[in-house]
Amino acid sequence: xxxxxxxxxxxxxxxxxxxxxxxxxxxxxxxxxxxxxxxxxxxxxxxxxxxxxxxxxxxxxxxxxxxxxxxxxxxxxxxxxxxxxxxxxxxxxxxxxxxxxxxxxxxxxxxxxxxxxxxxxxxxxxxxxxxxxxxxxxxxxxxxxxxxxxxxxxxxxxxxxxxxxxxxxxxxxxxxxxxxxxxxxxxxxxxxxxxxxxxxxxxxxxxxxxxxxxxxxxxxxxxxxxxxxxxxxxxxxxxxxxxxxxxxxxxxxxxxxxxxxxxxxxxxxxxxxxxxxxxxxxxxxxxxxxxxxxxxxxxxxxxxxxxxxxxxxxxxxxxxxxxxxxxxxxxxxxxxxxxxxxxxxxxxxxxxxxxxxxxxxxxxxxxxxxxxxxxxxxxxxxxxxxxxxxxxxxxxxxxxxxxxxxxxxxxxxxxxxxxxxxxxxxxxxxxxxxxxxxxxxxxxxxxxxxxx
Numbered sequence: 001x002x003x004x005x006x007x008x009x010x011x012x013x014x015x016x017x018x019x020x021x022x023x024x025x026x027x028x029x030x031x032x033x034x035x036x037x038x039x040x041x042x043x044x045x046x047x048x049x050x051x052x053x054x055x056x057x058x059x060x061x062x063x064x065x066x067x068x069x070x071x072x073x074x075x076x077x078x079x080x081x082x083x084x085x086x087x088x089x090x091x092x093x094x095x096x097x098x099x100x101x102x103x104x105x106x107x108x109x110x111x112x113x114x115x116x117x118x119x120x121x122x123x124x125x126x127x128x129x130x131x132x133x134x135x136x137x138x139x140x141x142x143x144x145x146x147x148x149x150x151x152x153x154x155x156x157x158x159x160x161x162x163x164x165x166x167x168x169x170x171x172x173x174x175x176x177x178x179x180x181x182x183x184x185x186x187x188x189x190x191x192x193x194x195x196x197x198x199x200x201x202x203x204x205x206x207x208x209x210x211x212x213x214x215x216x217x218x219x220x221x222x223x224x225x226x227x228x229x230x231x232x233x234x235x236x237x238x239x240x241x242x243x244x245x246x247x248x249x250x251x252x253x254x255x256x257x258x259x260x261x262x263x264x265x266x267x268x269x270x271x272x273x274x275x276x277x278x279x280x281x282x283x284x285x286x287x288x289x290x291x292x293x294x295x296x297x298x299x300x301x302x303x304x305x306x307x308x309x310x311x312x313x314x315x316x317x318x319x320x321x322x323x324x325x326x327x328x329x330x331x332x333x334x335x336x337x338x339x340x341x342x343x344x345x346x347x348x349x350x351x352x353x354x355x356x357x358x359x360x361x362x363x364x365x366x367x368x369x370x371x372x373x374x375x376x377x378x379x380x381x382x383x384x385x386x387x388x389x390x391x392x393x394x395x396x397x398x399x400x401x402x403x404x405x406x407x408x409x410x411x412x413x414x415x416x417x418x419x420x421x422x423x424x425x426x427x428x429x430x431x432x433x434x435x436x437x438x439x440x441x442x443x444x445x446x447x448x449x450x451x452x
Contacts, residue, residue: 020050213351
């Protein structure tokens with residue numbers, strides 16, 4: 001039920017952020033920079049809640065030699081504010097590696113290095129986040145027939161807290177995707193947990209791995225396992241003849257330009273579908289050509305030497321997985337002949353991608369006020385704000401889950417800096433800020449204790 005508050009309603013945050021991955025870290029930075037140059041009347045009060053105990057971004061995929069697929073210039077801030085002290089270049093200077101990086105002549109840092117950059121940036125705005133705090137529900141707060149605030153219930157080791165906000169920004173990231181009927185287990189992994197689990201295999205002499213998938217992560221997993229376990233066979237299973245190279249040419253990369261979001265948003269539905277069909281190979285189920293060449297070269301070398309540990313079961317699908325305490329049996333079926341190949345493996349790794357979290361999953365009855373299109377998908381305005389009925393005055397902004405309205409950059413790093421700037425401009429333009437005298441407070445157990 002909506003709560004009807006008296007006139008002396010508890011003061012609220014201008015913005016509460018759910019999740020603190022790279023997108024909401026960038027949001028916190030944009031807010032911090034804005035507040036540093038704003039007078040008291042223009043400052044935006046905000047706080048973010050993250051269920052992880054500390055910042056972490058795809059930690060299970062930080063393979064030591066894996067590189068980013070986007071330029072370092074597409075960091076958390078540069079496209080929005082090239083002079084920002086939160087840039088990747090400022091990070092390099094703080095680590096004493098700026099000259100070394102320049103001499104490296106490379107636009108694409110190691111993934112472990114970019115993760116360290118994210119951690120560095122997140123630490124500089126850690127006064128705006130509470131780690132170990134999981135948002136478990138959102139409820140409307142109604143006054144005079146309209147919802148003017150949202151009540152956000154947060155769970156931590158100390159119990160439940162309730163915070164209030166004029167606006168939300170949801171950045172809960174992606175969820176690992178497995179084929180229907182497949183469940184994770186001790187020997188059945190999603191690639192997102194590769195590094196978290198692989199150490200347990202040290203000293204066990206695994207004899208075979210099966211890696212399912214045709215994208216960048218799948219190829220990286222194949223190369224990593226082949227290198228780390230020199231006595232094990234690594235079997236790659238995919239429906240194609242081989243890995244397809246990512247199109248990172250200059251013209252194709254214009255799909256990631258900020259202006260492309262405007263064009264995609266304004267395009268008719270049929271044009272949107274064609275654009276995704278045309279340019280899906282810039283991001284989905286594709287692999288860097290250098291990695292493809294390395295894997296093919298290694299496969300051929302092993303054939304010459306007669307020591308084949310790298311196997312590619314192409315034009316095939318994994319059709320069954322049975323796990324026991326000692327092994328996992330994978331059934332691989334040829335798409336051409338229907339012939340089945342049984343593989344007894346130590347581990348099967350599914351590099352089968354991710355799905356966006358349901359943006360309305362936490363909103364409870366507030367979700368009923370969010371509008372949908374003819375296909376049942378949530379309607380999202382150009383400023384990344386959910387379209388709602390007029391009775392909901394609060395802004396609910398999405399960082400992800402907007403591919404159907406804003407295009408391929410919905411959950412990618414390429415447009416993060418621009419996106420958070422647009423969300424901040426929307427907040428300021430809609431006038432949904434506190435007055436200079438307002439102070440955000442927490443409603444926990446009725447004591448009105450200060451927000452952390």
